[in-house]
Amino acid sequence: MEHLKTYPAFPGWYADVSWPGEAHIYKMEKILFHGKSEFQELLVFETSRHGKIAIPDGYIQLTENDEFAYQEMLIHLALCSIPNPKKGGDGGILREISRHSSVEHIDICEIDKMVIHVYKKFFPDIAVGYEDPRMHVHIRDGVAFINSVPEGAYDVIILDAFPAMGHSADVLADKCFLESIAKALRPRGVLLWHTNSEVADTIANCKIFKGSVNYAWATVPAYVSGAIGFMLCSTEGPPVNFKHPINKLNPEKNGVAKGPPKFYNSEIHATAFFCGQGWLIQQDIHK
Amino acid sequence: MEHLKTYPAFPGWYADVSWPGEAHIYKMEKILFHGKSEFQELLVFETSRHGKIAIPDGYIQLTENDEFAYQEMLIHLALCSIPNPKKGGDGGILREISRHSSVEHIDICEIDKMVIHVYKKFFPDIAVGYEDPRMHVHIRDGVAFINSVPEGAYDVIILDAFPAMGHSADVLADKCFLESIAKALRPRGVLLWHTNSEVADTIANCKIFKGSVNYAWATVPAYVSGAIGFMLCSTEGPPVNFKHPINKLNPEKNGVAKGPPKFYNSEIHATAFFCGQGWLIQQDIHK
Numbered sequence: 359m360e361h362l363k364t365y366p367a368f369p370g371w372y373a374d375v376s377w378p379g380e381a382h383i384y385k386m387e388k389i390l391f392h393g394k395s396e397f398q399e400l401l402v403f404e405t406s407r408h409g410k411i412a413i414p415d416g417y418i419q420l421t422e423n424d425e426f427a428y429q430e431m432l433i434h435l436a437l438c439s440i441p442n443p444k445k446g447g448d449g450g451i452l453r454e455i456s457r458h459s460s461v462e463h464i465d466i467c468e469i470d471k472m473v474i475h476v477y478k479k480f481f482p483d484i485a486v487g488y489e490d491p492r493m494h495v496h497i498r499d500g501v502a503f504i505n506s507v508p509e510g511a512y513d514v515i516i517l518d519a520f521p522a523m524g525h526s527a528d529v530l531a532d533k534c535f536l537e538s539i540a541k542a543l544r545p546r547g548v549l550l551w552h553t554n555s556e557v558a559d560t561i562a563n564c565k566i567f568k569g570s571v572n573y574a575w576a577t578v579p580a581y582v583s584g585a586i587g588f589m590l591c592s593t594e595g596p597p598v599n600f601k602h603p604i605n606k607l608n609p610e611k612n613g614v615a616k617g618p619p620k621f622y623n624s625e626i627h628a629t630a631f632f633c634g635q636g637w638l639i640q641q642d643i644h645k
Numbered sequence: 646m647e648h649l650k651t652y653p654a655f656p657g658w659y660a661d662v663s664w665p666g667e668a669h670i671y672k673m674e675k676i677l678f679h680g681k682s683e684f685q686e687l688l689v690f691e692t693s694r695h696g697k698i699a700i701p702d703g704y705i706q707l708t709e710n711d712e713f714a715y716q717e718m719l720i721h722l723a724l725c726s727i728p729n730p731k732k733g734g735d736g737g738i739l740r741e742i743s744r745h746s747s748v749e750h751i752d753i754c755e756i757d758k759m760v761i762h763v764y765k766k767f768f769p770d771i772a773v774g775y776e777d778p779r780m781h782v783h784i785r786d787g788v789a790f791i792n793s794v795p796e797g798a799y800d801v802i803i804l805d806a807f808p809a810m811g812h813s814a815d816v817l818a819d820k821c822f823l824e825s826i827a828k829a830l831r832p833r834g835v836l837l838w839h840t841n842s843e844v845a846d847t848i849a850n851c852k853i854f855k856g857s858v859n860y861a862w863a864t865v866p867a868y869v870s871g872a873i874g875f876m877l878c879s880t881e882g883p884p885v886n887f888k889h890p891i892n893k894l895n896p897e898k899n900g901v902a903k904g905p906p907k908f909y910n911s912e913i914h915a916t917a918f919f920c921g922q923g924w925l926i927q928q929d930i931h932k
Contacts, residue, residue, distance in 0.1 A: 379672045379693040382869070383660070406666040577864055577872050582669070584871005585864050629916035 372403065372411075374418045374582065382418070382582045384411060390480055395472035402480050408580055410480055414473070421580040425484060428552075428586060429454050430622035431576040431630065435588060436514050436550035437461070438603035438627060443513040443548075451518060452487025456613025460605075465512075467496045467503040489614045501535060510544040517551035533563050540566055546595035553587050560589055567591035572600045574630035576621070588630075603627045659690065659698075661705045661869065669705070669869045671698060677767055682759035689767050695867055697767055701760070708867040712771060715839075715873060716741050717909035718863040718917065722875060723801050723837035724748070725890035725914060730800040730835075738805060739774025743900025747892075754783045754790040770903065777901045788822060797831040804838035820850050827853055833882035840874050847876055854878035859887045861917035863908070875917075890914045 373381045384405050391402040401413045409422030420428065433454035437443050444462045455464055468474060474495070477485040488495065496503055500519070517539075539549055546569060553560050557573065564571045569592030578586050592598040609618050661669045671692050678689040688700045696709030707715065720741035724730050731749045742751055755761060761782075764772040775782070783790055787806070804826075826836050833856060840847050844860065851858045856879030865873050879885040896905050 373670070377694065379674075380695070381670045383668045383670055385666045387666075407664065408667070579870040579872060581871065583866040584868065585866065625919045629919045632912045632916045 372401070372413070374413070375416060377582055380582065382580075384408065391476055393472060393476070395470050397470040397472075400472060400476060402476060411580070412476070412481070418580060420484075422481065422484075424578050424580050426619065427576050427621040428578045429484075430619045431574070431588065431626075432516060432518065432550060432552060433458075434603075434607065434619070434622045435574055435590060435600065435627060435630065436516060436548050438605040438607065438624070439590070439598055439600045440513065440546065440548055440592075441604060445512045445514070451516060452490060452493060453484060453613075453615045454487070454619070455516075456487055456490045456492075456615055457607055457611060457619070458605075459608070459611050459613070461492060464490065464493050465496060465503075465507075466493060467498060467500045469497070469499050471497055483616065486614050486616065501538070504535075504538050504542055507542050509541050510547075511542050512547055513544060514548045514550070515539055515543060517549065519551075533566065536563055537566055540591075540593055543593045545593055546598060547593050548598060549589075549591045551589055553589050557587065564589060564591050568594035570597045570600060572631060573633070574600070575633060576626075576630060601628060601631045659688070659700070661700065662703060664869055667869065669867075671695065678763055680759060680763070682757050684757040684759075687759060687763060689763060698867070699763070699768070705867060707771075709768065709771075711865050711867050713906065714863050714908040715865045716771075717906045718861070718875060718913075719803060719805065719837060719839060720745075721890075721894065721906070721909045722861055722877060722887065722914060722917065723803060723835050725892040725894065725911070726877070726885055726887045727800065727833065727835055727879075728891060732799045732801070738803060739777060739780060740771060740900075740902045741774070741906070742803075743774055743777045743779075743902055744894055744898060744906070745892075746895070746898050746900070748779060751777065751780050752783060752790075752794075753780060754785060754787045756784070756786050758784055773901050773903065788825070791822075791825050791829055794829050796828050797834075799830050800834050802826055802830060802834070802836045804836065806838075820853060823850055824853055827880055830880045832880055833885060834880050835885060836876075836878045838876055840876050844874065851876060851878050855881040857884045857887060859918060860920070861887070862920060863913075863917060888915055888918045 370386055371383050372386050373383045375381045384403075386403040387406055388404040389401070390404060390410065391400065393400055398414045402410060404410055405421070408424070411421045412419045429451045433451045437455065437458045442460045443458065444460060445464075452464065452466060455461060474485070474488070478488065487493070543549065549567070561571065561573070570590070572590040574588045574590060575585055576588070577584055590600045603624050606624055607619065607622070612618060657673055659671045659673050661671070671690075673690040674693055675691040676688070677691060677697065678687065680687055685701045689697060691697055692708070695711070698708045699706045716738045720738045724742065724745045729747045730745065731747060732751075739751065739753060742748060761772070761775070765775065774780070830836065836854070848858065848860075857877070859877045861875045861877060862872055863875070864871055877887045890911050893911055894906065894909070899905060
């Protein structure tokens with residue numbers, strides 16, 4: 359349990375040590391799963407306040423009680439911004455994509471089978487997205503996958519991987535990878551991914567997207583900062599106006615999701631692009 | 646150091662235990678102040694990521710690096726919402742009030758002299774508000790103070806005390822105290838205070854305000870949830886439309902503050918009232 363040893367232990371508590379000099383700690387009411395695949399170490403435990411929590415490689419991924427904010431924003435900020443999105447690429451936010459009836463084909467690329475099994479067993483309401491008949495699951499490396507698809511194949515690509523997490527860090531910061539993604543998108547196609555820090559570097563790399571580049575954010579209380587940022591990029595063509603969603607979600611069409619979204623709506627979409635000036639300066643978004 | 650012992654100690658780390666079952670912990674680079682008055686125990690230490698942190702009685706009050714979000718919103722959500730605010734009451738956000746040139750008289754009531762001395766010494770950029778010539782400092786209990794002022798004395802009252810903090814909890818949840826505040830306000834006068842939980846109870850108590858009652862929020866990364874909520878209430882008269890600020894801050898008039906606000910602007914003001922539906926439901930704001 360290498361990652362659990364990083365900090366002196368509270369017996370029965372878990373320390374999320376995403377950032378140096380501080381940590382968010384949780385009382386583990388019950389450990390539900392602790393396993394190791396060839397790719398990562400995954401821990402799932404029950405808490406009194408946040409429900410079940412999933413922690414791959416020592417970085418918190420989600421808690422049952424606030425995952426919706428993160429996942430809904432990651433999907434709907436993109437899919438509500440362009441007319442008639444039909445084909446989605448890499449990503450793990452299947453339940454939310456399922457609400458979009460215009461979508462005809464969804465490819466999900468996940469390198470680690472263990473993750474899918476654990477989510478299906480311990481987070482059935484989240485993993486429900488795998489049941490969507492439009493879903494095509496590819497168990498392989500995301501970079502190899504995106505390099506193998508035809509040019510202009512996708513309307514939308516969602517990247518759901520944290521730059522801070524181990525080996526994926528370099529890949530996401532890498533211009534070449536972003537270029538591969540841009541190639542895989544049709545003209546005016548959209549990439550959405552999340553970013554927590556190094557916003558200035560990220561924006562510099564996003565210059566390869568010739569359409570619109572925007573930054574939005576949402577609040578996710580379980581993350582140490584309580585907030586998460588999103589980058590929205592589009593390829594050449596008339597600019598995509600991310601700040602004014604053109605598609606409203608249909609409250610009667612939820613795909614395989616059980617019930618309507620809990621966080622996202624069109625007003626939240628528009629306001630997500632307003633950022634306190636202090637944060638903007640801290641994050642160098644003005645550069 | 647009673648409050649520091651609540652959790653098993655990380656040597657050299659501090660655990661903020663505001664909520665049961667989880668905590669935010671900080672590496673203390675240097676302890677700058679640790680003292681006890683007749684009212685509370687106050688700890689000030691240096692961190693690498695958040696600057697100096699002030700912790701009265703085991704609950705985090707502010708960090709140097711994000712205090713502005715909280716303090717600016719607490720003041721400007723109120724003072725930008727009504728025409729020509731002139732007299733402010735109880736509160737500790739003096740630097741921000743100072744930006745409002747319409748204000749003629751500011752009463753600040755603080756029970757504990759130690760707090761003022763520590764802030765002046767270790768947080769001079771925050772305590773700068775005490776230098777405003779319109780400021781009148783009253784060292785006494787806030788409840789007794791508010792009961793002693795004439796009816797209709799104030800345009801605006803800002804309550805800067807956490808319901809979760811010891812003895813002030815009962816007072817803030819108490820209808821009688823809110824009634825005293827309502828009496829101290831002129832018709833269409835405004836009360837603003839922050840609230841983190843028990844929103845349903847708070848809203849029920851706010852019914853004594855016959856004007857507008859609204860809920861807004863801001864992000865403050867250092868708090869465990871990363872967010873804080875504000876209640877905005879006005880007394881009888883034409884409703885105050887908190888969601889659409891009528892006063893813009895003048896970027897050239899910052900009073901004794903050194904430079905313009907870092908978080909607040911008119912757009913942030915308006916968007917602070919949009920809340921993810923899921924949070925609204927969790928917080929029972931619909932009741």
